Amino acid sequence: MRVLLASIYPFIFLLLFFTIPFDLYFRALPNVLLILLAVLFPLVVTKNDFKKIKRVAGATWLLFFVYVAFLTLSSGRWELDWVVLKKILLAGALVVLYLPVNNFKKINKAIIFSSLAAIIYSLFKLLILLNQGVEFSFLESAAVIEAILVDRIYLGLLAVLSILVSYQELRNQYHPDNRYYLANIIINVLFILFIVSRIAIITLLVIFILSLFHSKKRGPQILFATGSIILAVTLAFVWNNDLRKKVFYSNNAEKHQGLIANTMAFEPRAIIWDCALQISKQKNDLVTGMGFSQTNTALALCYDNTIEDEKKKQWFLSQEYNVHNQFFDIYLAAGVGALVLFSLAILILFIRNRKSFYPSALLVTLVCFAMVENVFHRQIGAYYVGFIILSLLIKNNIETENQSNQG
Numbered sequence: 001m002r003v004l005l006a007s008i009y010p011f012i013f014l015l016l017f018f019t020i021p022f023d024l025y026f027r028a029l030p031n032v033l034l035i036l037l038a039v040l041f042p043l044v045v046t047k048n049d050f051k052k053i054k055r056v057a058g059a060t061w062l063l064f065f066v067y068v069a070f071l072t073l074s075s076g077r078w079e080l081d082w083v084v085l086k087k088i089l090l091a092g093a094l095v096v097l098y099l100p101v102n103n104f105k106k107i108n109k110a111i112i113f114s115s116l117a118a119i120i121y122s123l124f125k126l127l128i129l130l131n132q133g134v135e136f137s138f139l140e141s142a143a144v145i146e147a148i149l150v151d152r153i154y155l156g157l158l159a160v161l162s163i164l165v166s167y168q169e170l171r172n173q174y175h176p177d178n179r180y181y182l183a184n185i186i187i188n189v190l191f192i193l194f195i196v197s198r199i200a201i202i203t204l205l206v207i208f209i210l211s212l213f214h215s216k217k218r219g220p221q222i223l224f225a226t227g228s229i230i231l232a233v234t235l236a237f238v239w240n241n242d243l244r245k246k247v248f249y250s251n252n253a254e255k256h257q258g259l260i261a262n263t264m265a266f267e268p269r270a271i272i273w274d275c276a277l278q279i280s281k282q283k284n285d286l287v288t289g290m291g292f293s294q295t296n297t298a299l300a301l302c303y304d305n306t307i308e309d310e311k312k313k314q315w316f317l318s319q320e321y322n323v324h325n326q327f328f329d330i331y332l333a334a335g336v337g338a339l340v341l342f343s344l345a346i347l348i349l350f351i352r353n354r355k356s357f358y359p360s361a362l363l364v365t366l367v368c369f370a371m372v373e374n375v376f377h378r379q380i381g382a383y384y385v386g387f388i389i390l391s392l393l394i395k396n397n398i399e400t401e402n403q404s405n406q407g
Contacts, residue, residue, distance in 0.1 A: 009101065012036055019114075049100055061095070068334050083293075084377055090382045091385045095394070111161050152195055168358045207365070272322075273325065325371055326376060365388065
């Protein structure tokens with residue numbers, strides 16, 4: 001019976017990660033699959049499975065999760081902050097639940113297939129809207145934005161993860177599957193440029209630069225990477241009017257004020273981070289923080305008091321914008337101790353994996369997106385953070401344990 005359950009268990013993980021982008025359409029399914037994994041876990045896990053986790057890095061992440069949970073409980077904020085806390089704990093729970101799985105083939109395929117499915121769905125819905133006469137503009141048409149399966153930033157995150165997973169699966173020697181992985185990389189890169197996911201584009205550029213430090217023949221790779229980046233950016237500017245607007249703001253009344261002035265005026269994060277900075281200067285609870293719910297309340301009050309344009313103010317209040325920076329959010333909500341533990345957990349993984357490209361690229365992706373988004377405030381974000389963490393905490397140890405068993 002255990003053998004049968006152990007063989008089914010990885011496929012449940014595959015289905016779980018495949019359905020994550022479709023959460024709005026199958027809202028209950030991911031939760032049902034997660035509960036099923038939790039029920040089956042004690043039936044399929046073994047003592048040796050727990051040896052797969054890196055001790056130092058794993059202990060640091062565990063300490064972070066326990067610290068935030070204990071702080072929330074002891075501060076009497078459990079009920080108010082549970083909405084966010086459960087997503088933080090979800091990322092850690094995924095690491096534990098994945099221990100019985102012996103490899104990453106199925107979950108990697110789930111990332112690739114879900115990304116392709118999300119792209120196909122988004123493009124298909126966009127074609128329907130265009131056929132109905134909707135003008136294409138991601139900046140000005142809410143209907144077209146709604147064509148994207150999930151928020152642009154998370155669709156960009158999924159695409160970046162799909163690219164990295166495909167790169168990791170490529171064989172050094174000829175293999176018939178290589179062409180499929182290469183095709184997937186090209187499709188996801190083009191789609192990122194097409195939807196103008198700025199943080200995804202920046203992340204890819206940083207990963208390109210990172211790859212230069214993991215290659216012995218840097219000269220040709222520098223030329224190739226530089227040429228590819230220049231070509232990609234050039235084509236993006238030529239083909240995508242939305243990107244030109246985002247950089248130059250050529251079609252608005254404030255275009256003569258300059259790039260910096262327009263960026264401050266149009267980029268919500270400029271206002272959000274200014275309010276977050278004001279709140280950080282005013283708050284006295286550096287150790288315990290003010291809680292996730294109270295942080296959002298303080299931000300709303302700041303928007304109400306500082307934004308002069310009434311239309312913009314109402315927009316910010318209706319959207320209930322959070323901090324849009326996971327590091328800043330943890331500091332305000334859970335204090336300096338939680339921020340130190342979160343940063344230390346990432347830093348330890350960086351140090352331990354600095355000589356390997358794939359783990360380093362995953363960490364770069366996590367940091368880049370965490371700098372502009374509260375990834376723990378959305379369930380989809382928690383799942384993908386969990387994927388990154390479990391990939392870094394478990395994968396290398398599987399190989400080590402297999403070698404020791406063979407010896």
